[in-house]
Amino acid sequence: MNSFGNIFRVNIFGESHGKWVGVTIDGCPAGIDLQESDLQPDLERRKAGAAGTTPRKEDDMPVFVSGVFNNKTTGAPLTIIFENNNTRSGDYEALRDTPRPGHADFVLNKKHNGFNDYRGGGHSSGRLTVALVAAGVVAKKILKGVTINASLSEAGGNTDIEAAINKAIDDQDSIGGIVSCSVKGLPVGIGEPFFNSIESVISHAVFSIPAVKGIEFGSGFNAAKMTGSEHNDALVNDEGKTLTNNAGGINGGISNGNEIYFRVAVKPTSSTPREQHTWNNKSQSIEPFTVKGRHDLCIALRVPVVVEAVTSIALADLLLHHSRLHNQASIT
């Protein structure tokens, strides 16, 4: 299902080579300041252009279809679309017979009995993340007083990102990376033990980003090697401040008032310039394969703002869910 969230519900639609991609947010509170230009900073961060990113560039001009009036949200569904103006569908004709390694070409064909739009990955394309970033901007406005920052902390196994990108360009082989994300200012008490723990909803959202293969919160996989006396964070005041923060700001799935932080593993871009092999359905044999089209050498470079966006979407929904419980006294 292409929707996420219970109260603040985000629906995305569109394909890599269709006319538009877009998003509808249902359940956005009325009265939030919003104009197209508010989206530009995050859209810019997602854009290609830097070394290691694809030469396919899109204008990414958001068009408000509904839900905004006089630069304020109205409380009605908020729909934003983006034109796809730089598509070269011819690049993808061959995919019908030779599914690209690492991509969803093969599985989508099987899943939809061959009716999927196979051009550029269709609906599964990273192009759709422009819609997530747009929704993320709105979500961040709901999360007043909360700051969410994600950045690429490692690429190709190297914390010197520039060096890693240069090496990938020299090697003409794509690379992966690690995105680190921090959330500060979230109140205590957001999230549920079952089934909507903060880790559950953030991971659900983050694994919707193409190329993500792992996530860990707080001490994460290191926790498995620690003892309880090392790992436990001692509470030191009434507000929940802890001496250490191995929990990553979350106990029992619920925010404890400390910084929430997590790390996300991004695999190397499936579309590497190197020659690979794949099955050819026509010739019924394994054949050498070289990817066509324009691609990112290190897609992880463009992922941080998307991680921020989906984290914001997930937390905005949990926060709105939470607020109705604690404002209950005043509801009538």
Add this chain to the structure above:
Amino acid sequence: MNSFGNIFRVNIFGESHGKWVGVTIDGCPAGIDLQESDLQPDLERRKAGAAGTTPRKEDDMPVFVSGVFNNKTTGAPLTIIFENNNTRSGDYEALRDTPRPGHADFVLNKKHNGFNDYRGGGHSSGRLTVALVAAGVVAKKILKGVTINASLSEAGGNTDIEAAINKAIDDQDSIGGIVSCSVKGLPVGIGEPFFNSIESVISHAVFSIPAVKGIEFGSGFNAAKMTGSEHNDALVNDEGKTLTNNAGGINGGISNGNEIYFRVAVKPTSSTPREQHTWNNKSQSIEPFTVKGRHDLCIALRVPVVVEAVTSIALADLLLHHSRLHNQASIT
């Protein structure tokens, strides 16, 4: 929200020290063979009793409340409850003032304005996983032809699990571990790019298990250090078989017919026998703290069957969702 799934929907209820804990499955197909004894093997695997587990032992006798008639599911909601017969609520009186480090005592108190049942963690207790295991048994029956196996592959940083447990007993300090899970036989095409990727729904479910702090699919965090030519799995036949399996059986969020595998990081049990420190709300100072009650030294020992259960629940829902699209020709 204490429910999970869209078509095969699992709802859990109960508290550590209440009369019963239980689960209702809504959307379970009719005609599945089911009797209480079918649940015993998985319930046994979850039980305490081995070295490194808690001395609190429960009978864990499932009682079918509804949804089963003549040893078959009826298509109506299936409710199963378990009596809590071995509770010592007195152990937990002190928690109101001194929240246990690593536990949800502090955040639940804040979240619910002090109205939560604080005894033994209340609704956030690991006791609730007995309900997940019960639902998992039903889910496994829906996943005909699919085998799901999870096991503890590492404890306290050691792959020799027995040695790790013995060391923890000697040290009198709790330890964490890594649970590895494998899914074989899932058809191609299950899952969605947005937002219900297989990784999304499994991680959502797995992070509902208390103490889980990380998850990685296929090559996982190692993928971040690999190149595209190393990481991509070459397709070698019409059915989607690949030469390597770095993708962990999933492309674009969708099953590709190969083995799905993932690893789960479990933190050390928060209730360690060692002395710790925490905030005392009464004295308004940081004080030494020693946990009371009966606890697991390595909770990770009891987690594998729970990982299997929630994975089965997540996949049963995706599979039932998938089936309605592909049997569309015959629906009328």
Add this chain to the structure above:
Amino acid sequence: MNSFGNIFRVNIFGESHGKWVGVTIDGCPAGIDLQESDLQPDLERRKAGAAGTTPRKEDDMPVFVSGVFNNKTTGAPLTIIFENNNTRSGDYEALRDTPRPGHADFVLNKKHNGFNDYRGGGHSSGRLTVALVAAGVVAKKILKGVTINASLSEAGGNTDIEAAINKAIDDQDSIGGIVSCSVKGLPVGIGEPFFNSIESVISHAVFSIPAVKGIEFGSGFNAAKMTGSEHNDALVNDEGKTLTNNAGGINGGISNGNEIYFRVAVKPTSSTPREQHTWNNKSQSIEPFTVKGRHDLCIALRVPVVVEAVTSIALADLLLHHSRLHNQASIT
């Protein structure tokens, strides 16, 4: 799906002749006063005993399974069960071959391929409404300041209800009735034009009550015969008070601050003492049929409290949904 509501979600389970029937409420705010005895007044109103009701009497003693601690809701799922202690399953053996006219015996058998619990209608029985009434009591507590009253305004086409019942007893034939319901004190602004209009959610809930065949809000079916100048209600102050109330307190699906009222048509009890005809699957012929078991001659007598309950459930969910938008300023 056996759940209703988005934030305040009610799940019911059980069968007419199983051990228990029950309800789980997920999303109930913490801190609401609740004890078993609070349920008695509404449970009494639903009970049989009066002239025209079934001789099958149940104790209807609610048992709190979870979600209540020290006579307050905890914020965790609230589960309440009722024992079925007055079942005579033998009465229903014959139903497998001769589906009762007006009942769901035939359709449930087809729907679930014969695996349904056919005793007394199984999960489709009016017995399940005891769970709805229990949930309604909790919902009413959330609707502080709102009063919901339903009563039987007509039975067998007669507004003198006692006379109508006496005639039915004399005739030994079951009768239907009209239940009228009024809601006062609901704030302005509850409900949505699409798709959760107040009419939509109340009708959704009310048509879950067995035997309901129609519903009309405000002027209802009479509106179809009126002109706009007759039907429109003139606004007369800032708070939304109107001179007339043909709208039944609802404009565009949203509460306007005036009394909400609606009428519900209840068909005659399907189990009439009179001889009827039905298909016999064994003999493959139409045969005379006389209903067995103990039944209500006018089920409509017991429906008003159930209408109140489901109306409360529907409105509590809408109200909690609404509150998160309008308290948005204070959420962080």
Add this chain to the structure above:
Amino acid sequence: MNSFGNIFRVNIFGESHGKWVGVTIDGCPAGIDLQESDLQPDLERRKAGAAGTTPRKEDDMPVFVSGVFNNKTTGAPLTIIFENNNTRSGDYEALRDTPRPGHADFVLNKKHNGFNDYRGGGHSSGRLTVALVAAGVVAKKILKGVTINASLSEAGGNTDIEAAINKAIDDQDSIGGIVSCSVKGLPVGIGEPFFNSIESVISHAVFSIPAVKGIEFGSGFNAAKMTGSEHNDALVNDEGKTLTNNAGGINGGISNGNEIYFRVAVKPTSSTPREQHTWNNKSQSIEPFTVKGRHDLCIALRVPVVVEAVTSIALADLLLHHSRLHNQASIT
């Protein structure tokens, strides 16, 4: 929430005087033939133009944004938009101070703290039903073998519709009507006793259509005056055929294989040409009011195709939900 359905989920967006209105269908099976021209017949039926309808005419040219490729649905979200090209926003400036009687102007203003798009009713406008009709065309394609027909059976209390319209034109006062709908060919076993009875989901959808105030299934409100022996429909064969059809094809909320039929009450258009009265927020007094803009004298004329559409949407979702249960044997 502006979405409806669980598996076949319809989301609508847009306002009366925005750029576009539209719909996204999530969960539409792949491989269904679909082109823009398929929508024309139903869109034409909804259009204004006949005597008694508004002079505001829209082209209603559907634009496929996503989810269709080579004239087939792809299995990805299907988004269709319609341009609003005949808006006169100036007509509505006055509404901020003088809410129109019978309309949602007052309640939307209160609900959204004045941030709603008040032009022409904004998101609550009947304009949105063009999106419902579009989704209905797709739903009808899923309901293969099922025929759904709705028509206006009564207007202004008169079954001679033409005479009723002429009288309304002469009187210069708007009128209401009754829409009757019939569903033939639906298989036995669709729907659930709780909470998704066929009556529940159809009424939920139908009460989303502006101006609807009542609905009755089968014998409906007449059932309240009947006896059980009159009302019960005798089963006469193995397939569920009944001698009479007072149940309107539904028992216990589930289809029984006979014709489903129901009647819908539509109130007179709130925008009547006659002078009315309303509250003026500026002058703080009750004042005479004459509606501006272009309006339907009998909106009920345009409602039948919308009733068909939402009925199709509701039944398509129930049918897809049902099919996964009964094809369970083949899912793996």
